[in-house]
Amino acid sequence: MAVQVGNRAVVLGASMAGLLAARVLAEAYQEVLIVERDGLGASGPRRGVPQGRHVHGLLARGQQILEELFPGFTQDAIDAGIPTGDLGELRWYFNGRRLRPATTGLICISGSRPLLESRVRARVQELAGVKILERHDIAALVTDEAHSRVTGVRVQQGEGGEPYTLEADLVVDATGRGSRTPVWLEEFGYGRPTEDRIHIDLSYTTRRFRLPDESILRGDLSINPVSSPSHPRGAFFSRIEDGLCVLSLTGVLGDRAPTDLEGFLAWTRTLPVPDVHEVIADAEPVGEGVTFRYPASIRRRYERMERFPDRLLVLGDAVCSFNPVYGQGMTVATLEALVLRDHLRRGTPVPLRFLRDIAGVIDVAWDFSAGGDLGYPEVEGRRTAKVRMGGVYMAKLQAAATQDSSVTSTFMKVAGFVEPPQALMSPRMVYRVLRGAKQAALTA
Incomplete structure (x- = not known):
């Protein structure tokens, strides 16, 4: 049961994380102001989300939480x-081999990032007391004299606007990723949080298409030959809104697909399976190709700080930005929103x-994505015994999933944050993994 804990909360950024935070803050504050640098009237990708043109994944638990909120x-x-479909019935390829499809009951909402964000934003704006301040730059945090408590934020509307202060009970x-909280903390005498980084040098190159005949997909919603150390080039192909399809080609460690149509199509021939090229070879291109580069996953370890100013919270990519190929960002934001709601129900969050508490949520996602990235020998990072053993087991599990739909189902539930990682290590699952991996080796 929500309780009123303050008069005004200010959210910096109308990202998915910011919108979801505003949703739960509206239960506890009379007024919630969202400060956003971009204009939000256009339906396409915005400047503050440079990855918005590329394929995005809303994992199963994220979909469930959006439905709850x-x-x-x-x-x-x-x-x-x-378009929607069952997550386990998509055309998944790992290490060049297709996972055996499984009906999981987990719903995949296959919309573009701008569309999903706009639909969440519309629902948030319907809430009483919530207002978005568009085209507002964030100048600075405002604190008390001792910098022990945040009391508001200085903002400025547009380049010529006069800066003014938004007083707040919570910011x-x-x-x-561009969060200035580390800088502000240093200025206030708290020091910066330590950071964990995994340098993967990922690139997404994306184009949209209109298929002459969708029957070529054989009813599939998505085709995903996922990159791996054995097959570093990958792709995500999905049907989206307005009868369009979007294809994002992924390269790692500096490898990048061309944006021009001829080079783009040629690159699809180098994927570990021919499915993607066959689908788009005769498709009509819509718009130009775009590239997004993602140098490194970054985790700011705020939870390890000894001191932190009161009435200031940080969440979403401002705390941890994951390699986007794992599709975790939006779903982790939904999970963090639930943590925030739990804290608000106990009063003003400490x-x-x-x-x-959100570090516990991040741990699961970080272990999954960082472990995958460290599977590339060229990626620098500490490979503990846990990471090495996890990599070996995950390779066997993915091999087993090419033979056993039950393994696929459990894998999708864990990867989608519906089941805990321990579900992959139950005696029954270990038996199926070892048996399936042996069968896969015999059929390779």
């Missing part, structure tokens, strides 16, 4: 013509307690 969200998406930083 915004009842009817999934059906509204279906009614609006956004939430959801400004993403920053370090909140940051330590």
Whole structure:
């Protein structure tokens, strides 16, 4: 049960993390102001989300939480013509081999990032007391004289606007990878948080297409030959809204697909399976190709700080930015929103307690993505015994999933944050993994 804990909360950034934070803050504060640098009227990708043009994944638990926070969200998406399907029935390829499809009951909402974000934003704006301040730059945090408590934020509307202060009982930083909270903390005498980095030098090169005949997909929603150390080039192909399809080609360690159509199509021939090239070879290109570079995953270890100013929270990519090929960002943001709601139900959140609690959420996602990236020998990082053993087991599990739909189902539930990682290590699952991996080796 929500309780009123303050008059005004200010959220920095209208990202998915910021919007979801605003959703739960609206239960506890009379007024919630979202400060956003970009204009939000256009339907396409915005400057603050440079990865917005590329394929995005909303994992199963993320979809479930959106449905919980915004009842009817999934059906509204279906009614609006956004393609949906069962996550386990998509065409998944790992290490060049297709996983055996499985009916999981987990819903994949296959919309573009701008569309999903706009639908969440529309639902948030319907909430009483919530207002978005568009085209506002964030100048600085405002604190008390001792810098022990944040009391507001200085903002400026446009380049010529006069700076003014928004007083707040709570400020939430959801400004993403470019967050200035580390700088502000240093200026206030707290020091910066330590950081973990995994340098993967990922690139996404994306184009949209209109298929002459969707029957070529054989009813599939998505085709995903996922990159791996054995097959570093990967792709995500999905049907999206408005009868369009989007294809993002992924390269790692500096490898990048061309943006021009001829080079783009040629690159699809180098994928470990021919499916993607066969689908788009005769498709009509829509728009130009775009590239997004992602140098490294970054985790800021706020939870390890000894001191932190009161009335300031940080979440989303501002705390941890994951390699996007694992599709974790939006779903982790939904999980963090639930943690925030739990804290709000106990009163005004205590920053370090909140940051330590969301660290538990981040741990699961970070171990999964960092472990995958460290599977590339060229990627620098500490490979503990846990990481090495996890890599060996995951390779066997993915091999077993090419033979056993039950393994596929459990894998998708864990990767989608519906089941805990321990589900992959149950005696029954270990038996199926070892048996399936042996069968896969015999059929390779």
